[in-house]
Amino acid sequence: MTMRLTEPFYRRKIAACQARLAERDLAGVLVFKPANIYYLSGFFHYPTERTIALWVPTSGEPALFVPKLEEDHAAEGWLRQIEVYFEHLGPPHPLDWLAERLRGWGLGRAQLGYESSLAEGSLRRLQTALPDASWTPDGGKIIADLRLVKDAEELALLRAAAHYADAMVEAGVEAVCERGLLSELEINQIANQAVVQRMMAELDNVVFVSGMTGGLVCAGPRAAHPHGLPGLARPRPGDALILSFGCAVGGYHAESERTFFIGEPGPEHRRYYEAVQSAQATGTAALRAGATCSEVDWLCLHVLREAGYGAFIRHRMGHGLGLEGHEPPWIEDGDATVLQAGMVVSSEPG
Template structure:
């Protein structure tokens, strides 16, 4: 079934008459056109019968991929969007009775106010609709994800010889991002994380001017984007010889991560994958220091369905792509996280990110 047919079918099942999205991953997925949120009004809308329309600023209209089934309306900065929006609303037969699905974490008050001014009253959270469409990746999507994964692996290989004691966390982040750009990454899908020593115990600690000293573990969480698709990987390095405790914790995390990867099979639940990693860390006595889910989905967004966490009873299906990234974070001491991107196949997990998980000692 073609993408729009599937989308229309899901709309009907969920009880919506329309679906409207703003620029972002779902917008790109449905239109084939990548743009970004700005101060100018941009909307894609479709009805439950598959009829679709696109509202775009005139300066971007030439970049819209032609699609015979999309009616395109544009406007200039001078005229503003109101008249074109009225035509967009009329084309889709949007009324006060329409039940319009939206992405609740994406649609801004800016766009909502324009739609409300046109008499559209029922804007309803329908985040599950685009995520259900994007949950299973096709061969082309997986190929793009593999290319992004190859970039992050190659970037760390290229950057490793350049890492030295005394570098700041910002220096390390800049070197990784530079190497990814040279290898073809379309920017980064999220802000690079570099946490050294005690700052490694902050799972989402951004890089700072802190200088890295001998013996510290350094958590590197970074990503690349290829053809719109995101890779997300984490490796923990030792800048100089680490302590025995640091080595022991590292091996616990590595064992936990590998247990989850090895255990992935189609038909098991997301919660079961989480449990495979978590049980290793709990048995080692560090359960309270593993403070987040084991993984998240990947695709056009760096965080998609499915969440690999306790309580998620979603059965895994071939074509799902997600991260496996357990960690241990000891406040005031150090953190360890290891993350790979995997695809569910009929034979288990296909690992896309392949940089070694042996503890690398770098610097001089």
């Protein structure tokens, strides 16, 4: 099956962005963040030091700015206006060149949007090159707000990614059950290879940027490390084993994470497991439209605190999922975002 978004989807997103730009009296937004370029144009690329940017005007067709190295790749997509420079530092410098393009389009005195993630030095360079233009991060906020709520096509990709992430967990369990106490790296490699082969057989026109799958496997005392990297350690009888895997379908990421025990868990392991399981169930049940992220996080982690494990909490309840493995909204104390139907988040307290 084909699991990749098409031109009508991206044109719809461009139109939604343009409507909000018009509401804020912006001439357009200059987009540098790779995930935002993916979202608005579908131009998936391998980010390097070379400048790649997307210009979305309030009206009219968007324009993609790429180095010569990406010209042929960019031409494979639906965007028709592709502006090409030669190499990373020029001359001219790509940002100076880009600013001259904007000036040539009559935007030298316009109000221009940018993303707050744009490096301060890059913003200063653009401001110097276009001294009569005004710049506002409102443009980036428009894109961030659009990305919060997924539509039907995006949800389909996320469900498919979750399906394959679950399959990775199953492959990891199967490897241990059939081959014995393999090393963390071996379990990780087996699960990744098994599901990549399956995805290659079942999917058409895949999106490959940083990889289709990935994972963390930790055993024994290292199972308490939320983001521990897999190594040569082998689980022993009585150990906890963490299988934490992620997959991307059509560029959209989902995770599947489970805790297992080698043999029968002891009483202490059972208490920890049951407390986290209860916290996760409480937090997941609280994920309802109208609740705030901070409220849901508090309800979830309060279960662990009430169980006497407050001193051992290492992280929030969860985070958003989409074109990035970690993206807003953040299910944590500091995020007052109001949850809406169509938002996709993880539930993984600990």
